[in-house]
Structure formats: C-alpha cells, structure tokens
Amino acid sequence: MRSFQTTNQGLNHNSLPLRLYHKAKKLGIWDPKDIDLRQDQTDWSVMEESEKEKVLRLLAMFQAGEEAVTLDLLPLIGAIAKQGRLEEELFLTTFLFEEAKHTEFFRRFLDEVAGVTSDLSCYHTPSYRKIFYEALPQAMQALAADQSPRAIAKASVTYNMIVEGVLAETGYYTFYETVSKQGLLPGLMKGIAYLKIDESRHIGYGTYLLQRLICENEGLWDFIYAELNSFVPTLTNFIQENFDPNNLPKGLNYDEFLSYSTQRLLSRIDVLERARTKTIDEIYRITEREVGVIEPTVV
Ligand SMILES: [Fe+2]
Numbered sequence: 608m609r610s611f612q613t614t615n616q617g618l619n620h621n622s623l624p625l626r627l628y629h630k631a632k633k634l635g636i637w638d639p640k641d642i643d644l645r646q647d648q649t650d651w652s653v654m655e656e657s658e659k660e661k662v663l664r665l666l667a668m669f670q671a672g673e674e675a676v677t678l679d680l681l682p683l684i685g686a687i688a689k690q691g692r693l694e695e696e697l698f699l700t701t702f703l704f705e706e707a708k709h710t711e712f713f714r715r716f717l718d719e720v721a722g723v724t725s726d727l728s729c730y731h732t733p734s735y736r737k738i739f740y741e742a743l744p745q746a747m748q749a750l751a752a753d754q755s756p757r758a759i760a761k762a763s764v765t766y767n768m769i770v771e772g773v774l775a776e777t778g779y780y781t782f783y784e785t786v787s788k789q790g791l792l793p794g795l796m797k798g799i800a801y802l803k804i805d806e807s808r809h810i811g812y813g814t815y816l817l818q819r820l821i822c823e824n825e826g827l828w829d830f831i832y833a834e835l836n837s838f839v840p841t842l843t844n845f846i847q848e849n850f851d852p853n854n855l856p857k858g859l860n861y862d863e864f865l866s867y868s869t870q871r872l873l874s875r876i877d878v879l880e881r882a883r884t885k886t887i888d889e890i891y892r893i894t895e896r897e898v899g900v901i902e903p904t905v906v
C-alpha cells in the first residue's frame with residue numbers, strides 16, 4: 608500500500624540532498640536576463656577574429672552541453688522518484704531548473720553579444736560527439752528501462768563525474784585563464800561564476816549518489832572505477848582535438864591545462880573511493896566541503 612513520507616515521518620533536513628536543496632533555493636535563483644552584457648558587446652566589437660573564434664569554440668561546447676544535460680536529466684529524476692527518495696527528488700527539481708537557466712544564459716550571449724546565426728556544431732569534434740551525442744544520452748535513457756544500481760551509477764559517472772566534473776570544470780578553467788585574465792566579457796564571466804556555483808551542487812549531489820551506491824552495493828566500486836577509467840582515452844582525445852598546443856587561446860599553458868583536467872578526474876576518483884570504508888549514516892551526513900560545494904562568498 609502506498610505511504611507518504613511527509614505525513615508519516617517528515618523530511619530529513621540533515622541529509623546532504625536536502626541541505627543542497629535549501630542552498631539551491633537561495634543561490635540557484637539568479638536570472639540570466641538580469642546580467643548586464645553591454646560591456647561584453649563593446650569588447651566583442653573590438654576583439655580580433657582569431658580570439659573570437661576561440662571563444663565561440665568554447666561557447667559551442669558549453670551551449671550544446673547545457674542543452675544536453677537539460678534534455679537528458681529526466682530519466683534520473685524518474686528513477687530516483689520511483690525509489691521514493693524524496694529528499695533527493697526535491698534537490699533534483701532545482702537541478703533541472705538550473706540547467707535550463709544555463710542553457711538560456713549561453714544562448715542569450717550568442718544572440719545578444721556574438722550575434723551568431725550559423726550552426727555552431729562544426730566546433731563539435733569527434734570526442735565531443737562521442738560524449739554528448741552518444742555516451743551521455745545512452746547512459747541516461749537506459750534508466751527508463753533499467754533502474755538498477757549499476758545503471759544509475761553508469762548514468763551518474765557519465766553525467767556528474769565526466770560531463771560536469773571534468774569537462775565543464777576544464778571549460779571554466781579555460782574561460783578564467785583566457786577571457787577573465789584579459790579583463791574581457793565581464794557579463795559572460797559573471798554568468799559563468801553563477802553557474803559554476805550551481806554546478807558544484809550538481810557534482811556534490813552526484814558524488815553523494817555514487818558514494819551511497821558504493822556503500823549499499825558490494826562490488827559496485829570496481830564497476831564505477833572501470834567506468835571512470837573507460838573515459839580516459841576520450842578525454843585525452845578531447846584535449847588534443849580542442850586545444851592545439853601551437854594555437855592555444857592567449858594565456859593558456861598546454862601542460863598546466865592538461866594537468867588541470869587530469870587532476871579533476873583523479874580527485875573525483877579519490878573522493879568516491881572513500882565511500883568504501885564509510886557507513887551509510889556517514890554518507891547521509893557527508894559535508895558540502897567534502898563533495899566540493901562552493902559557498903556564496905565567491906560571487
Ligand atoms: Fe549546467
């Protein structure tokens with residue numbers, strides 16, 4: 608017989624997903640339409656064509672990436688709702704809303720600053736397509752028919768660890784090291800600062816979810832570790848295809864850049880592996896700091 612958590616026991620406000628939900632209600636409500644892009648329009652009008660091209664390449668990846676994560680999240684929300692994990696679902700309602708705003712934000716920049724009317728998918732290299740056109744939608748859509756711990760883990764590894772935790776973070780790093788350090792496009796950078804904080808909650812939730820699955824399911828760590836490692840060749844190709852050492856955006860050092868993205872992956876593995884020695888109660892109480900959630904003082 609059906610029962611309702613909020614009439615028979617209430618919500619667990621101490622659990623990480625509900626703490627992230629409360630944070631999202633305060634921090635995830637910035638409006639992409641409120642960001643002032645007037646200085647960005649002035650900057651764009653005087654930037655060299657080659658520099659604009661490098662920014663457009665990054666934007667083409669972020670724009671499609673945000674659209675992909677908006678379109679592909681629903682099967683995970685469905686799987687979590689089916690299991691009756693109410694605190695997690697409450698958080699996931701903010702997650703999807705935020706991805707929608709990220710999609711809106713990049714398109715606003717393309718429309719109002721860059722004036723793009725052409726198809727930007729020419730900037731999507733084979734490795735990018737492998738992740739965003741194939742691996743991500745396949746792993747997420749599989750959840751419609753299969754909500755096993757393995758299927759959820761595969762979806763979360765692809766979505767939260769690889770797409771959000773490695774690729775998006777490497778993208779922010781590129782924007783900060785190039786556009787931001789040159790003092791250009793302040794509206795774009797302001798939006799990126801907001802969405803980076805949102806993304807830290809998404810990755811934080813994914814880390815919690817995978818830690819919970821590792822703790823609850825004997826042997827799942829080995830599967831997760833193998834899944835994470837299976838992306839290494841594609842990630843290496845991604846960097847080679849998109850960041851030619853001889854033609855990098857101003858200010859970017861190829862070796863530092865490569866080591867930054869590798870470090871992202873290694874730090875994800877390190878945090879997840881800790882779940883092997885934790886109890887489920889310890890995982891419910893995991894701190895925002897341990898899963899890398901950014902606090903609001905950053906903006
Ligand atoms: Fe996003």
Ligand SMILES: [Fe+2]
Binds near residue numbers: 676706805806809
């Ligand atoms: Fe996200």
